[in-house]
Amino acid sequence: MSREIIKKEINNQLNPNISVDCVIFGFDGKELHVLLIDRENELKNVVSAHALPGNLVYDHENLNMAAERVLKELTGLTSIYLEQFGAFGDPDRIKKKEDQPWLKSVRTNPNARVVTIGYYSLIRMSDYELNPSSFAKFAKWIPLKEILNLPFDHFKILNSSIEYLRSNTKIRPIGYNLLPEKFTLNEMQKLYEAIFNKKIDNRNFRRKIINLDVLDKLAEKQEGVAHKPATFYKFNVVKYESYIEKGFFKFEF
Template sequence: MSENSLSSFSSHVDPATTPDNVIKALSIDNLIFGLDHGQLDILLIKHREGISAGRWALPGGWIRYDENLRDAASRHLLELTGVSDLYLEQLKTFGRVDRFPNERVVTVSYYALVSAEDYDLAAGHNAADACWFNVRALPELIYDHAEIIQYGIEQLQQNVRRRPIGFNLLPEKFTLLQLQELYESILGTKLDKPNFRRKIMKMGLLASCDEKQTGVAHRAAKLYRFDEQAYNTLMEKGFSFEI
């Protein structure tokens, strides 16, 4: 492969200007799920240049020889979207032979759950744009990114039933309706309101903030917060979280 073709090949994914410093057959892709007004979103970028210019993708790129995998994931997220200080968990490695055009590239995916309203996006480097999209109304994506997202959603649906990870998607103070909308958005199904509230309150994982919503047209609802200390104490006693 010529130097020019290598430069073109690298520019569609990674903002780095020194292709010789990256592992050319290994990349990173980030799945950042965020909740926005009861809607489950995912963070995508639009590529500015290269063979995928003008198309939407997961934020990611090449891994440098001198950085750890999670460091590479964090770097790309910051450079491409302006989002930082996230705890990223490794999701899965995707290595289908034909997943990348004309090259053999394996990608390691990372994911995080956040409250979308807490982050201001700022597209940078070879990203022309960075936006939140409803996971059920995605634009056409490059390569196998739709497959990666679908896998991420399926894992999220399984995990959110067994662990209280969904609280990461909510603001610090939330209503029971917001909590129910969160689970409905992730699971893609309508939940029975009385049953859901009874089950959640019976777990003893919510602490009252002794506050109510403000600035709403409807009757103000009570605000709660996730009591992590109570959860840890229950786990030591063999507590099983299940929605």
């Protein structure tokens, strides 16, 4: 009976050894941004104040669930598809002097070794509203190119997520699960250009993505834009999954 009470309490505690960090890429049609939080009790150094949203995991949570919860708790973002990109477990990652104040103020066991599982997503910034809470004082979109330094090993985690995003984007078209359900090809092209930091010819891009035959062209077009309205497309689920499955049999590198 008293054993059972102890067990329930354990399940409601954050595990001091396991955390998740979320890299949320935001796109505004021009460049990639990353969602960072300002945490309470930070030093005055504005640059290093920004951190990836992250926190410890409950023992009853699977990792994906934990990432969604943490993201919601710190930034207010919900209903976002999160994909795991790696684990970070250097014991020294929490030993930087400048990171100690925050650790000591927020963690019950600030000296515990922490393994962090990284999750990432990609969203259209204008579709979401940020609501920072818990130990997140602010939540902001920072242009990726302006991020030069982050606390702990967050800069390393960020770079790993970029690399993962790029690798994935080379294997399959970007957007499935990540972009909004309907999108314009121009939006998609600009996203590719932002990810690879390279200009792509529009005619070539359209030919290639359309020839993949994984998109459905909608009847709907943009409205209220001071230029020719673009047509919306969406992924055809059956065709996309067939393309992915077939992909394994195609010899290429």
